[in-house]
Amino acid sequence: MISELEQFRNETLAEGLVKAIRRYDGRPVSIMEVCGTHTMAISRYGIRELLPPNVRLISGPGCPVCVTPSFYLKSALELCRRENTIVATFGDMMRIPYKGASLLTEKALGRDIRMVYSPLDSLDIARQHPDKTVIFLSVGFETTVPVTAIAVLEAAQQGLDNFMILSANKTIPAAMHLLSSDPEVAVDGFLYPGHVSAVIGSGLYEELAKAYGIPGAVTGFDPADILGSILYVLEQIQDNKATVANLYSMVVQPGGNPIARGKIDEVFEASDAVWRGLGQIPGSGLRLREKYRSFDAWSLINGSVEERDEEARGCRCGDILKGKCLPSDCKLFGKACTPETPVGSCMVSSEGTCAAYYRYQ
Ligand code: SF4
Ligand code: SF4
Numbered sequence: 001m002i003s004e005l006e007q008f009r010n011e012t013l014a015e016g017l018v019k020a021i022r023r024y025d026g027r028p029v030s031i032m033e034v035c036g037t038h039t040m041a042i043s044r045y046g047i048r049e050l051l052p053p054n055v056r057l058i059s060g061p062g063c064p065v066c067v068t069p070s071f072y073l074k075s076a077l078e079l080c081r082r083e084n085t086i087v088a089t090f091g092d093m094m095r096i097p098y099k100g101a102s103l104l105t106e107k108a109l110g111r112d113i114r115m116v117y118s119p120l121d122s123l124d125i126a127r128q129h130p131d132k133t134v135i136f137l138s139v140g141f142e143t144t145v146p147v148t149a150i151a152v153l154e155a156a157q158q159g160l161d162n163f164m165i166l167s168a169n170k171t172i173p174a175a176m177h178l179l180s181s182d183p184e185v186a187v188d189g190f191l192y193p194g195h196v197s198a199v200i201g202s203g204l205y206e207e208l209a210k211a212y213g214i215p216g217a218v219t220g221f222d223p224a225d226i227l228g229s230i231l232y233v234l235e236q237i238q239d240n241k242a243t244v245a246n247l248y249s250m251v252v253q254p255g256g257n258p259i260a261r262g263k264i265d266e267v268f269e270a271s272d273a274v275w276r277g278l279g280q281i282p283g284s285g286l287r288l289r290e291k292y293r294s295f296d297a298w299s300l301i302n303g304s305v306e307e308r309d310e311e312a313r314g315c316r317c318g319d320i321l322k323g324k325c326l327p328s329d330c331k332l333f334g335k336a337c338t339p340e341t342p343v344g345s346c347m348v349s350s351e352g353t354c355a356a357y358y359r360y361q
Contacts, residue, residue, distance in 0.1 A: 079135055164297040177208065201257075
């Protein structure tokens, strides 16, 4: 154990936490981490292997790319094939496969697809190419949506009419309610995300704990933070309590970041959204408000793509995103499906559960 812990920044603290966690002798429990970066950290530091057999960590829908349904990608592929169009996207979206194609393969065929690091970069591209329509593939949670909202507001102020977004933005609260109430998922505790919580605050989690009796902890990304939050959840379960600890209070305030939420509310309104693995969740999506609808690239799709999520044959991303199985339960894992030859989105995204398992196990 000591050698595994040597890589931890604070070995003594981590060792003490692991010892305390190993003393847990209650019923078998499943604790879900709801954050792609937590999934990566848990795999990277071998935290799963340090836990006793009655404590299981399962991964949830923590990465916006992973939960984006296949019809979104089909729509993005249709858009990039249009005349005089530039598609701008974050890198992870480039490699998501859809029926043998991806944005990367389309780029190789000569379509104008650009990788950007911020939605604001796509505004610059729109300014530089007034004769083309620039479409930003807007896929994110509350963390990245405020910047997309700022991009739309800037485009509106500057009268930039060749800029559009294809929104598959989602919000976490409705999905958390769904996961908490789903008997198939059967979560006993949550490790709540750090960045998303910095925007939405920790109030929602108190609500979940009260409504469903599930304890949780908001946690940072250091291994000792994660171990501390696991220990907190186990103590709650053992004492038959369901409260929420904010162990990342340097970043996460109970009320979150009202300025960032204000930007989202100014530009977007709630809509129903399809999540890969979870299906349609009422009120969990974000679409442009009427005032900004001229920036909505869904108007170019105009109902020609059916809103259906199709899994590639054999791929179990849907079950993995619900914590119903582990990547190693998928027959394609590490064989037909690797980061070089991904079959599903969970193997593509840098925060994807399958990618994390493949990289570190
Ligand atoms: S955006 Fe931040 S909090 Fe959300 S899943 Fe990614 S790393 Fe976790
Ligand atoms: S290993 Fe690949 S095919 Fe299997 S669930 Fe993960 S992404 Fe899908």
